[in-house]
Structures are given as C-alpha cells and as structure tokens.
Amino acid sequence: MNVGSLKIIKDIAVFLFALCNLACDVNGLVINVKNRGGDILQETIAANVTSDTITLEYQKTEGTLITQFVDFASEIQVFKVLVLGEEERGESQFQVMCFVLRFMKNEFIATDAMSKLRQKNPGTIRNAEEDKGTEQHDLDLCVDVGQASVISPHLPVLCHDAKETTFARETDLKALAKPGGPKDAKVMLKAAHKCGVGVQERCKDTTDWWQPCTCQYQLCISWYPCGLKYCRGKDSSQKVVSYRCGIKTCKKCRLMSYYSKQKINCLWDE
C-alpha cells in the first residue's frame, strides 16, 4: 500500500485527528479531556519509535500523577501512580506505586502511528468514542524492581521509586514466559514473589493504620487512541486501496487490588 501516492489530504480533513505523512516534527500530543467527575485534565502522550514505547501522563486535580507506559516489545504496560501525601495526616511526602500488567496487542495504537498523530484544534476538549468500562485486577505478586529488567528493561528506571510497591500478576508473567531463554518462567518469577498471602481484610474495613490489608486503587485513562480508522481511496493506477486515516478513541478504568503493608499507605480507600 503506497499511501504517499494517494490524495488523502481531503479525506483526512473529516477526522479530528490525522496521521501526518511527511515531516512529523514535534513528538507528543497534548489532549484536553473531561473525566468522569467532570474535571478537565491535560494528557500528554508521547511515542518513542526507537524503544517501541508509549508514555501517557496526566495529573489529577488533587495532584496525583498517573503514568501509563507501554513497552510493546516486552508486551508489558505499567501504570505508575505518584500520590502526594497529606502532611497533616502524618503521611510521607509522596508515595509511588507501579502496577505491571500484560499488554495485549490492539489495546493501543502502535508507536509508529502514535508518533505520526496530530490533532486539529489542539485546545478542544475531547471525549472518547468508546467506554471500555472498568477492569478489575488482583495483583498477587510483589516485584523486585532491581531484577525486573527481565520483565521489561524499562522497569528498574520507571519504578525506581516504587521498590516496595511494584505489583504484578502471576498469570501475566506465566503467559509472557518463553521456555528455555532469558524469559523462562523460572527466571521471570524470580523477579517477583507472592505477597499478601492470607491477608483478607480490605484497608477500608480496618481502623488500625498499621495493619496489613488489601488496598484498592482505581485509575482511569479518559482518552487514548485504541485503534486506527481506515479510509478507502484509489492509488495512481486507479486500484482501490484502504489506508489508515484516523483513530478510534477509548476510555478505560482499572481497579487495582494489591497488598498494602499498612493501612496508612492506603488512606484513599475508605
């Protein structure tokens, strides 16, 4: 498919987003999005074609910084949450958690399409076309961040501040394992251990700030490019071809359940 030979400029004009063809100068998109609570958030999404990764980031109104990091080569996505502490409640300055999940192809557009994405009217407030609802994840493993490069080479840097609070799922690591090589299940699972075994109580159900409990954190990505749209046109020899000419957009929430050593590290869950 030779997109370059197509007269697609007219066609892409009907889309809010276009995939640039020639020089894609600036890297990264800034998108204004309205979340479920009605707040306007500013998301930045940047692709790195060299490392085949995408970073989506936004700050919630109360200050929490949410990062979604997709590592296509490792088939891993990481949700990093940086919560600012409330001094008067005796919390430390900030808390960082990393949630490592398996990434399925087609959950997000590819890095090369992402790096070419440009929006018309950048100030516009966007609404996602499709609501993918809320997925619940029980993260049963605590990841040893120092050894986590076997899961994704980016993890040790990305989750450097979440040494005690990086979580994953055994089912994901087993599904990603490849027998015999550097990603053998034995090697992968050495970078993580079961944690919170036997802890039944939800943090919201205990009043003891020092008690271990199961914490829940909900995080939402209110807008992301979840697929490509295709248009049909004719190439220079009048053959009908289809080519990518825009994006499909989605929103999705995830409810993370994970082990908290103390309720004091989970004060939002009440």
Ligand SMILES: *[C@@H]1O[C@H](CO)[C@@H](O)[C@H](O)[C@H]1NC(C)=O
């Ligand atoms: C993209 O990834 C490469 C390889 O990891 C890295 O060297 C480079 O600095 C990254 N580029 C940006 C803009 O972050």
